[in-house]
Amino acid sequence: MDISIRQADEITIEFVVDYCLRCDFKNYSKNEFRQLKKKYLRRLDTGTYWCFVAQIKARPVGYVDFEITSEYGNSHLWVCELYVHEVLRGKGIGTALMNYAIKFARKKGFKEIFACTENDNIASKRVFKKTKYIPARIVYVRNLLK
Numbered sequence: 001m002d003i004s005i006r007q008a009d010e011i012t013i014e015f016v017v018d019y020c021l022r023c024d025f026k027n028y029s030k031n032e033f034r035q036l037k038k039k040y041l042r043r044l045d046t047g048t049y050w051c052f053v054a055q056i057k058a059r060p061v062g063y064v065d066f067e068i069t070s071e072y073g074n075s076h077l078w079v080c081e082l083y084v085h086e087v088l089r090g091k092g093i094g095t096a097l098m099n100y101a102i103k104f105a106r107k108k109g110f111k112e113i114f115a116c117t118e119n120d121n122i123a124s125k126r127v128f129k130k131t132k133y134i135p136a137r138i139v140y141v142r143n144l145l146k
């Protein structure tokens with residue numbers, strides 16, 4: 001499979017925007033799409049946010065994005081999202097995207113990159129393991145309705 005990974009641009013960011021909107025709503029309006037696209041294009045210009053899109057024959061099939069965020073006064077690089085189109089999963093695209101992000105961050109001089117996922121997200125946990133992440137924290141949740 002011939003995959004290329006490139007920094008998101010005005011065109012390929014639409015794939016990211018579409019995914020984000022589909023996560024939140026089943027259907028979305030053109031206006032919602034336009035607004036979120038604008039937001040993402042601004043984010044790409046901040047210098048603290050990066051997004052890389054995997055493409056097959058110029059068609060976006062997945063992405064990874066990450067940004068510098070402040071937590072308890074310290075700045076860390078956090079993976080915001082890693083996504084691969086449903087029909088193309090299990091072919092190494094998610095791993096390739098994550099490795100690309102790691103290589104990019106290392107080149108930029110970052111010493112660490114953080115990510116989190118749901119405990120039952122086996123695929124993303126597998127990608128993190130394959131790309132040498134180690135568990136650093138455990139978040140507990142108490143269901144207050146039980």
Ligand SMILES: CC(C)(COP(=O)(O)OP(=O)(O)OC[C@H]1O[C@@H](n2cnc3c(N)ncnc32)[C@H](O)[C@@H]1OP(=O)(O)O)[C@@H](O)C(=O)NCCC(=O)NCCS
Pocket residue numbers: 081082083084085088089090091092093094095096116117121122123124126127
């Ligand atoms: C997480 C995600 C990006 C992985 O993308 P991908 O292209 O399928 O990733 P890869 O093919 O590189 O690796 C997936 C690994 O998970 C494994 N896997 C996937 N589902 C699995 C399951 N139910 N049980 C066990 N292993 C599973 C695959 O076998 C593969 O491991 P292997 O290479 O050792 O065989 C993709 O599943 C996705 O987009 N999920 C929805 C969004 C999401 O949850 N993102 C993560 C948020 S942090």
